[in-house]
Amino acid sequence: MVKVWDREAMDRLKAPARLMIVSDLDHTMVDHHDPENMSLLRFNALWEACYRNDSLLVFSTGRSPTLYKQLRKEKPMLTPDITIMSVGTEITYGTSMVPDDGWVEVLNQKWDRNLVTEETSKFPELTLQSETEQRPHKVSFYVDKANAQNVTKALSEIFAKRGLDVKIIYSGGMDLDILPQGAGKGQALAYLHKKFKTEGKLPVNTLVCGDSGNDAELFSIPDVHGVMVSNAQEELLQWHAENAKGNPKIIHATKPCAAGIIQAIGHFNLGPNTSPRDITNLSDFESENISASSEIVKFFMFYERWRRAEIENSELYLASLKADCYSSGILIHPSGAELSLCDAINGMRSYYGDRQGQKFRVWVDRVLSIQTGLDTWLVKFNKWELSGDEQQGCVTTCIINIKKDGVSGATYMHVHETWLEGSGAKDQSTWLF
Numbered sequence: 171m172v173k174v175w176d177r178e179a180m181d182r183l184k185a186p187a188r189l190m191i192v193s194d195l196d197h198t199m200v201d202h203h204d205p206e207n208m209s210l211l212r213f214n215a216l217w218e219a220c221y222r223n224d225s226l227l228v229f230s231t232g233r234s235p236t237l238y239k240q241l242r243k244e245k246p247m248l249t250p251d252i253t254i255m256s257v258g259t260e261i262t263y264g265t266s267m268v269p270d271d272g273w274v275e276v277l278n279q280k281w282d283r284n285l286v287t288e289e290t291s292k293f294p295e296l297t298l299q300s301e302t303e304q305r306p307h308k309v310s311f312y313v314d315k316a317n318a319q320n321v322t323k324a325l326s327e328i329f330a331k332r333g334l335d336v337k338i339i340y341s342g343g344m345d346l347d348i349l350p351q352g353a354g355k356g357q358a359l360a361y362l363h364k365k366f367k368t369e370g371k372l373p374v375n376t377l378v379c380g381d382s383g384n385d386a387e388l389f390s391i392p393d394v395h396g397v398m399v400s401n402a403q404e405e406l407l408q409w410h411a412e413n414a415k416g417n418p419k420i421i422h423a424t425k426p427c428a429a430g431i432i433q434a435i436g437h438f439n440l441g442p443n444t445s446p447r448d449i450t451n452l453s454d455f456e457s458e459n460i461s462a463s464s465e466i467v468k469f470f471m472f473y474e475r476w477r478r479a480e481i482e483n484s485e486l487y488l489a490s491l492k493a494d495c496y497s498s499g500i501l502i503h504p505s506g507a508e509l510s511l512c513d514a515i516n517g518m519r520s521y522y523g524d525r526q527g528q529k530f531r532v533w534v535d536r537v538l539s540i541q542t543g544l545d546t547w548l549v550k551f552n553k554w555e556l557s558g559d560e561q562q563g564c565v566t567t568c569i570i571n572i573k574k575d576g577v578s579g580a581t582y583m584h585v586h587e588t589w590l591e592g593s594g595a596k597d598q599s600t601w602l603f
């Protein structure tokens with residue numbers, strides 16, 4: 171039987187997604203000017219604590235699979251349910267990134283890649299982008315701002331004359347992409363919406379997020395909410411001024427990148443919009459209901475702050491954590507060592523502040539839970555730790571008891587960790603959970 175966490179986007183949710191976020195990556199979800207990645211980490215914590223179990227996360231990027239995978243190595247990004255790459259020309263599902271062959275067929279219609287390369291080679295203003303960015307349904311160049319409009323116009327005329335229906339998109343004041351007319355980020359989203367609708371699972375709300383030219387068409391898909399992050403490029407703002415001004419469902423955030431996305435969730439009332447990272451006293455964080463996911467996120471927030479000495483060095487914290495552990499509960503450390511949950515908590519004592527003033531961040535990804543008893547949950551997630559320049563991860567499975575009385579919170583029964591392939595900690599002794 172396929173377990174809940176291995177099922178891919180289309181099947182994981184039994185009901186329509188509460189929220190589907192479709193976000194661009196560079197300069198939207200990912201802030202390249204923030205080496206600490208704070209707004210991305212804030213978004214991650216919010217998503218995992220409050221949305222992962224009943225919502226869909228979709229990344230829609232201009233990057234090819236090669237450059238997308240590279241970005242994932244550089245930044246603390248979550249795993250999306252659906253990945254749309256190469257400006258809406260490649261759609262893949264889940265962690266294993268299974269391609270949507272139906273979409274490939276749609277794009278093959280009326281597309282002649284050779285004709286595109288033949289005609290574009292006649293323009294000296296166009297510089298071909300790297301080999302990785304040339305894809306079956308995407309031919310990409312650099313062209314400076316001064317020439318962009320003229321070249322686009324001339325190309326459109328030539329392609330029309332030769333009977334080829336293409337889409338030419340200018341982004342970031344430098345990138346020129348040529349795609350089949352039916353491609354693009356907007357069309358890819360429309361295709362997904364149609365697919366979900368056929369299954370009776372059209373998301374209750376969709377929020378699209380972007381900053382540049384290739385994101386514009388996301389904002390023209392019917393019924394979506396949209397956020398242009400505060401740092402949006404001129405070409406997107408201009409598109410908005412000419413095509414969507416006065417549409418109350420689209421905002422230009424006052425905050426940059428992922429902070430702008432969180433702002434939009436609040437503005438449009440799409441659900442909880444307070445990230446656990448923004449709460450000083452973590453016991454104050456109440457998502458709508460206490461859930462296994464929010465407990466996990468809160469625990470690792472506490473753990474990060476403890477080691478960074480950003481909270482008080484108080485025995486009370488450890489005592490309250492131990493009170494949340496089943497007395498004969500066991501932690502299986504990724505090294506294979508077994509210790510009681512209480513001993514594991516006690517082990518934190520000597521690590522208070524050991525990462526103070528250092529680069530040290532902890533986040534969780536794909537926190538998915540299934541109810542296995544009246545008040546028992548089986549939760550599985552990936553936990554990542556960035557320490558200095560080294561990043562390590564483990565997959566954790568745990569059994570958590572959540573009392574329905576709303577006061578007693580969660581009890582950890584059993585925790586089992588194994589290193590994620592190729593990312594085991596070199597010094598296993600400083601990996602506490």
Ligand code: GLC
Nearest residue numbers: 232233234303310341345384
């Ligand atoms: C990404 C892609 C590039 C594309 C640009 C704009 O940077 O790598 O090929 O031209 O997005 O869509």
Ligand code: MG
Nearest residue numbers: 194196197381
């Ligand atoms: Mg972008």
